[in-house]
Amino acid sequence: MHDDDAQSLAFGLLAASRALVDGISAGVRARGFDDLRPAHGFAFTRLAAGGANISQLAEHLDVTRQAAAQLVDELAAKGYVERHPDPADARARLITLTDKGWACTRAADAAMADTIRPWAAALGEQRLLALRDDLIRIAPQGPLRPMW
Amino acid sequence: MHDDDAQSLAFGLLAASRALVDGISAGVRARGFDDLRPAHGFAFTRLAAGGANISQLAEHLDVTRQAAAQLVDELAAKGYVERHPDPADARARLITLTDKGWACTRAADAAMADTIRPWAAALGEQRLLALRDDLIRIAPQGPLRPMW
DNA sequence: CCTATATATTCAAGCTACTTGCCTAATATG
DNA sequence: CATATTAGGCAAGTAGCTTGAATATATAGG
Numbered sequence: 001m002h003d004d005d006a007q008s009l010a011f012g013l014l015a016a017s018r019a020l021v022d023g024i025s026a027g028v029r030a031r032g033f034d035d036l037r038p039a040h041g042f043a044f045t046r047l048a049a050g051g052a053n054i055s056q057l058a059e060h061l062d063v064t065r066q067a068a069a070q071l072v073d074e075l076a077a078k079g080y081v082e083r084h085p086d087p088a089d090a091r092a093r094l095i096t097l098t099d100k101g102w103a104c105t106r107a108a109d110a111a112m113a114d115t116i117r118p119w120a121a122a123l124g125e126q127r128l129l130a131l132r133d134d135l136i137r138i139a140p141q142g143p144l145r146p147m148w
Numbered sequence: 149m150h151d152d153d154a155q156s157l158a159f160g161l162l163a164a165s166r167a168l169v170d171g172i173s174a175g176v177r178a179r180g181f182d183d184l185r186p187a188h189g190f191a192f193t194r195l196a197a198g199g200a201n202i203s204q205l206a207e208h209l210d211v212t213r214q215a216a217a218q219l220v221d222e223l224a225a226k227g228y229v230e231r232h233p234d235p236a237d238a239r240a241r242l243i244t245l246t247d248k249g250w251a252c253t254r255a256a257d258a259a260m261a262d263t264i265r266p267w268a269a270a271l272g273e274q275r276l277l278a279l280r281d282d283l284i285r286i287a288p289q290g291p292l293r294p295m296w
Numbered sequence: 297c298c299t300a301t302a303t304a305t306t307c308a309a310g311c312t313a314c315t316t317g318c319c320t321a322a323t324a325t326g
Numbered sequence: 327c328a329t330a331t332t333a334g335g336c337a338a339g340t341a342g343c344t345t346g347a348a349t350a351t352a353t354a355g356g
Contacts, residue, residue: 001273003257005280006264010168011292012283017165018295019288020158038296039313055333065334067314074313091322091333109151116154119286125149131282132153134275135160138267140167144159147166147295148186187342203304215343217305222342239304239351 017147020115027111033104035078039146041108043071044097046143047081048105051096060143080104168263175259181252183226187294189256191219192228192245194291196253199244201234208291228252 025038039061046052046060058068072095075081080101086092097105120128149157173186187209194200194208206216220243223229228249234240245253268276 001261001264001268001276003261005277006261007257008284009264009276009280010172010260012280012287013161013165013168014292014295015287015290016283017161018293019286020161021295024158053333054335063313064315066316066336069334070313086333089323089333093334109155112158113149113151113154116149116157120149122285123282127282128149128157129153131279132157132160134271134279135164136156137270138167139160139163142163144162145166147162147169201304202306211342212344213305214307214345218342234304237304237352241305 020112023115024108024111027114028104028107031107031111033107036080036104040071040075040080042144042146043075044080044101044105044108047095047097047101051094053086053092053094055092057095060145062145075101168260171263172256172259175262176252176255179255179259181255184228184252188219188223188228190292190294191216191223192249192253192256195229195243195245195249199242201240201242203240205243208293210293223249 021038024041028036028041042061043057046057052060054065054068054072057072058065061068061071063071072081072083076083079098081095082098083093083095086094116128123131169186172189176184176189190209191205194205200208202213202216202220205220206213209216209219211219220229220231224231227246229243230246231241231243234242264276271279
């Protein structure tokens with residue numbers, strides 16, 4: 001693979017990622033959730049999968065527990081999440097999405113579909129699915145974290 | 149396209165992007181440039197294309213001119229860039245890469261090649277080039293900016 | 297030519313999302 | 327039961343941005 005090919009691959013990958021993030025972000029805001037940033041979405045995806053405590057969320061996001069606690073404070077103050085006592089461990093608190101949090105998650109899914117739709121139109125369904133398969137194969141496993 | 153397909157496409161795209169950014173970042177650090185963050189790379193790509201002044205760099209990075217000036221201060225203090233008077237405009241200052249800045253740019257290119265190489269091995273050259281073409285087609289034009 | 301406005305940059309201060317360091321309470325381990 | 331580990335919180339510090347205001351140069355209109 002030539003240098004130019006590698007450069008354009010990197011460019012395309014980063015530009016497409018940014019288009020996805022921007023599209024979801026804009027769509028979520030347009031649906032009335034205008035007090036969230038893209039980074040919050042990564043917390044939502046973890047919480048949507050059955051809830052989590054502060055330490056698990058911190059590991060998922062690759063930040064300190066204090067940073068995760070601050071993020072939960074903020075999301076709780078805005079009504080997106082709730083803290084419940086963890087029945088199995090009196091130290092821990094289970095964080096779950098509220099109805100508003102779930103509504104926001106659905107808004108993000110819809111915004112994502114809106115963003116991807118023109119891609120299917122441009123490439124065709126078949127080729128977009130092949131793109132997905134290839135990306136999955138080169139992407140490492142593990143949780144989806146904010147980029148930097 | 150089903151919801152699950154869209155989800156996995158988004159996941160693959162973001163995960164692959166992060167793998168690219170992490171790979172370049174790690175490779176640049178491994179080559180001795182350990183005082184830079186990924187966001188600096190976006191400034192380097194603009195400066196490598198013939199230099200720029202503060203305002204142009206600010207627009208490229210989508211930050212305020214003050215933030216761009218601070219970034220240039222930092223890069224200049226670390227020896228990666230230099231400020232020159234702009235012969236065509238006494239207000240402006242032309243920012244260019246130093247030898248160290250160019251060496252770092254080459255290190256980033258090499259790190260990028262190292263990161264992409266296993267992808268070519270996994271998918272095959274043909275399919276990786278097709279992936280690149282598809283990404284370019286769905287990615288918007290314009291400069292490559294930090295993601296958030 | 298001269299005045300008014302726009303542009304390039306800098307200085308100063310403030311904010312936000314993190315960090316490190318330390319503390320308490322509850323749980324796990326020997 | 328003593329000790330180490332883990333979950334979480336409190337306080338303070340920091341990095342990388344922001345807004346606001348000032349100065350110097352350039353451009354446009356009359």
